[in-house]
Amino acid sequence: MVNIYQRTKNMELSYIRTVVEKARELEKQGRSIVHLQIGEPDFTTPEPIIEAAVEALRSGQTHYGPDEGIEELRQLVAGQIKSRKGLNFDPLENIIITAGASEAVFDAIVGLSGPGQGVIILEPAFSNYYNCCLCAGSKPLYVPLALEDKCRPDFNSLGKIVNESPDKPAFLVLNNPHNPTGALFGPGAIKQLADFALQYDLVVIADEIYENIHYGDENPLSIASVPGMEERTVLVGGFSKTYAMTGWRLGYAAAPEPLYEPIQKIHQYAVTCAATFSQLGAAGGLQKSEEDVRRMVNELDRRRRYVMDRLDQIKGMTYIRPEGAFYFFINIAASGLDCMDFSRRLLEEQGVAVIPGSTFGPSGKGFIRVSYANSLAELEKGMDRLTAFWQNLC
């Protein structure tokens, strides 16, 4: 038989799904499980968005839409980019509505990178980046973040990789605010990364899906807004996290020419268009949902503070102080267990589902990712059980 699986044979199925399935299996057996593995808010999508989508469905909007998305939504996205980042993206020439930010990541990496090219990924990282490079035939180049130093990019390692890697680094993937650590790269780090990209002629794929979920007064600086960067940055964004719309499968890629067309091609041949009624829901309801967004972010902040307070009381456990997204990245090395065993036993013995840090890259070894996108009542239960588990071990 011909070798039909060259690109996928080194890929592993997502371990997050494995945890979800294991947790479900235990629940089926009657066990009480606290879900702290999840990467989605537990809130319901804001009512104006739901109403607009229902209206679209009832009025027969059940057909294909334009490949790159309906004009109203592309205009809204361009408007958000303009007001948030000061960039002039043309709605019809630079913005593609995708089936989730996941598709935008896929389209960008597969559309733009290829064999012989390296894609720098600051790890630990959302595992799609690595695997999309395998799909593209490009080489994922992991560069560790300095987890012990507030999760800063390590410019020594970055310099080394551009000078020494046999696969010429041509891309840098940057996710800010950051999954899985909850870190937020401040303007200083962003400008330094921009200088680095300019110096080494890198195209940046900036995944800013969590841009509205941060807990300081200042909005995170987009790398695309740094002078000289707009023409070499693909912005990836979406609605899943900000508007609690994970199931709607809606996101976007925004890119200048000549980066736009390769992304458009992959989008066309992979999905044709994002679901029409999802787009109409977003287009009709996003602007009326800003109050809901504020409410959700405030609630996430309340939960973040609660979990921080609880973790601070656990002796020997340390964590990266989260400033964005909705995750804690917790160092569990003092337990003596590796993170896979720790997570497995925490689920089996205490019924708490978390993600082992090594799922996100080699630097994540010795960590677990805990999501606080669950209710305060569940978080309280989860923290009680995590504390008991830790006290048994240490």
Ligand SMILES: Cc1ncc(COP(=O)(O)O)c(C=O)c1O
């Ligand atoms: C960093 C990052 N990018 C992209 C996505 C994908 O989001 P979507 O649901 O819009 O595909 C996620 C989801 O967890 C994420 O954490």
